[in-house]
Amino acid sequence: STTTTTTTTSSSSSSSSLTKILKQDNNLNLEWGWFLNKLTHHTRDNDFSSSMSLPEIISASSGLKRAIITTYEIDINWLIDVNPILSSVPVILVHGQSEVSGSIPSSMKIIKPNLPLKWGVHHGKMFILFYKYHIRISITTANLIPIDYYRKSQGIWYQDFPLKSSEKCEPNDFETTLIDYVHRLGIFSHD
Numbered sequence: 001s002t003t004t005t006t007t008t009t010s011s012s013s014s015s016s017s018l019t020k021i022l023k024q025d026n027n028l029n030l031e032w033g034w035f036l037n038k039l040t041h042h043t044r045d046n047d048f049s050s051s052m053s054l055p056e057i058i059s060a061s062s063g064l065k066r067a068i069i070t071t072y073e074i075d076i077n078w079l080i081d082v083n084p085i086l087s088s089v090p091v092i093l094v095h096g097q098s099e100v101s102g103s104i105p106s107s108m109k110i111i112k113p114n115l116p117l118k119w120g121v122h123h124g125k126m127f128i129l130f131y132k133y134h135i136r137i138s139i140t141t142a143n144l145i146p147i148d149y150y151r152k153s154q155g156i157w158y159q160d161f162p163l164k165s166s167e168k169c170e171p172n173d174f175e176t177t178l179i180d181y182v183h184r185l186g187i188f189s190h191d
Contacts (some may be wrong), residue, residue, distance in 0.1 A: 030134060032159035037142060040150045052156055053082075054149055056126060057138050060085035068128040068187065070094040072121060073143035076102030094185050096121035113158070113185045127158075128178075134160045137178070 035052045066089050070181060074095050080087050080103070087105040094111045104110060113122050129137040140160035142148040171179070182188075 004125050025189045028163060030160040033157070035156040035158075037140075037149050037152075037154040037156060039153070054186070055083055055160060057140075057156060058083050058085065058129060059136070062131050064083065064089055064129060064131060066090040066130045067180065068094070068126075070126045070185070071144045072096040072123045072125065073148075074100055075145045076100060076104055076108075078146050079144050080105065092187055094122060094124075094187065096123055110185060110186070111122045124181075128182070134162050136160050166172075 033050075035050050038051045038053045058067075060083065064085050067086065069091060071093075072095065074093065074097065087107065089107060091105075091108040092111060093100075093108055094113060096112070100110050115122065125140045125142060125144075127136065127140075129136040129138070136157060136158055140154060140156045142152070142154035142156075148154060
């Protein structure tokens with residue numbers, strides 16, 4: 001199997017982008033990178049290659065099949081407005097607010113996890129996005145509210161992982177930790 005790695009360089013910035021594209025024999029482009037969010041109400045240059053928007057994280061054009069999304073704060077109406085695909089695919093949304101309001105699509109399951117602590121809230125911000133040939137994991141610093149994505153600098157990391165070809169593949173530490181985290185959230189105990 002042949003794998004090629006390329007680095008893209010920004011024309012409007014002197015530093016090179018951290019984005020990588022891995023090309024495999026099946027022509028599946030698997031990407032990873034570290035970005036800032038694109039700000040809409042700020043003077044920071046949003047055209048450099050190291051910024052991305054929420055729709056670019058979700059990348060509906062890649063054929064999103066389902067999603068697990070975790071956050072602390074959520075504005076459901078805004079999230080669906082900027083990512084309409086999320087109203088038509090199964091989504092599990094884990095949050096830390098006392099309650100969630102808005103028009104919740106029938107395809108979306110809302111979960112507030114029980115924490116083993118007397119105080120505290122769920123605060124992790126992550127997307128686990130399932131596509132036909134890959135899974136995208138994205139960890140961000142932003143709540144799913146407009147002010148966090150449009151008016152505050154936020155960090156976004158993501159990586160695309162190919163689907164496993166067999167159950168015999170040994171999990172790595174990242175996969176084991178991610179599965180443990182998802183199970184501890186109680187996502188699958190709510191089915």
